[in-house]
Amino acid sequence: MVAIVIALYVGVQFNHWFGNTPVNHYQIDEFSNLARSGFFELVVASCFLLALITTVSMISTKRNNKLVPLIKAPLLLLSACNLIVLCSAIEKMAIYIGRSGITANRILVLWFIAIIVVCIAGVVIKIISFSFRAFNFGCLAVIVLVCCLGFFNMDYYVAKNHIYLAEHHIIQNLEADMLSKLSYAATVPIAEYRDRLVTGESVNSTTRRQDRDTVIDILDRALARHERTIARSIEENPVMGFNFSRYYAERVLIE
Numbered sequence: 001m002v003a004i005v006i007a008l009y010v011g012v013q014f015n016h017w018f019g020n021t022p023v024n025h026y027q028i029d030e031f032s033n034l035a036r037s038g039f040f041e042l043v044v045a046s047c048f049l050l051a052l053i054t055t056v057s058m059i060s061t062k063r064n065n066k067l068v069p070l071i072k073a074p075l076l077l078l079s080a081c082n083l084i085v086l087c088s089a090i091e092k093m094a095i096y097i098g099r100s101g102i103t104a105n106r107i108l109v110l111w112f113i114a115i116i117v118v119c120i121a122g123v124v125i126k127i128i129s130f131s132f133r134a135f136n137f138g139c140l141a142v143i144v145l146v147c148c149l150g151f152f153n154m155d156y157y158v159a160k161n162h163i164y165l166a167e168h169h170i171i172q173n174l175e176a177d178m179l180s181k182l183s184y185a186a187t188v189p190i191a192e193y194r195d196r197l198v199t200g201e202s203v204n205s206t207t208r209r210q211d212r213d214t215v216i217d218i219l220d221r222a223l224a225r226h227e228r229t230i231a232r233s234i235e236e237n238p239v240m241g242f243n244f245s246r247y248y249a250e251r252v253l254i255e
Contacts, residue, residue, distance in 0.1 A: 007081055039096065042089035043109075046116055049082040053123055066130050079124045086117060101171065102161040104154050111149055115142060153245060159186035163193045166215075172208045176218045184226040187249035194219040227253050 053075055060071045067075070090113060097106055118141040126134040159182055166174040179186065196202040197216055205212050230249055233241045 007077060039089050039092040039109075042085050042092065043113070043116075046082055046085045046089065049078055049085065050116060050120060050123070053078050053082070053120075053127075057123065057127055062130065067127060072127055075127050076124065079120055079127070082120055083117070086113060086120075089113065097161075099170070101165050102158050104158060107152075107154055107158075108149075111145065114145055118142070118145070153185050155182040155185040156189065156245070158182060160189040163189055166207045167193065167196075167203055169204060169208045173210055174207050174215050174218055176221070179218065179222045180225065182222075183245070184229050184249045185245035187223065187226045187230075187245075188252050190219050190222050190226075191252040194223070223253065 056071065057067065057075055060067055062068070090110070093106065093110065119138050122132075122134040122137045122141070125132045125137070159179065162171075162175070162178060165171045179190065193202070194216060197205065197212060197219075207215060210218075226249060230246055230253070233246060
């Protein structure tokens, strides 16, 4: 009965997933804000489903160390529904990111979704083959995802995405406050955008509400701050403070 109710709920999500497409600028803004709130609701629902599936699979009666078909079938249905809920959540977050841009928090939220997906995959295998060590699989997968997150250069992609949105007039301004919070990993996309403005190769010579000189001034101040940070890092930690972000930033600033 629970599986049937949740399947109906997922059917509603399917309708929202493939319908309600915005047709103009104002509807896009409203739709992206609704998508943001809907994303978190779907994540909570997904976590609830995962806890329900895991609990039922652990306490249910087993025969020959296997789940009985009467329990296995609805659990697999719930797992499929959960994956659909997560796909709908990711689609909603993609809509919001496409309108408002990438931030470190949004990247971390999507990383958390990846952990849930991995856990669901482990539980599904556990349902099919009860001897599978789902807990060990989940721990190993989380360690791998943590390592991937550690090697992912978030500030580089945050800056690149924000500059793209401002350069193509998707957002109104290039935000100096946002750029000031990024590390020197953002030096490369900032310098490349400045070069495009100076040489006239940029898609637009201004943002929607800022003239060319204002944009270049914001970029120059960001580059000057990164240059001071790198110089201090080289002076204090010439070896231990080395990383590829600093290496590429040095090359850009020297050129």
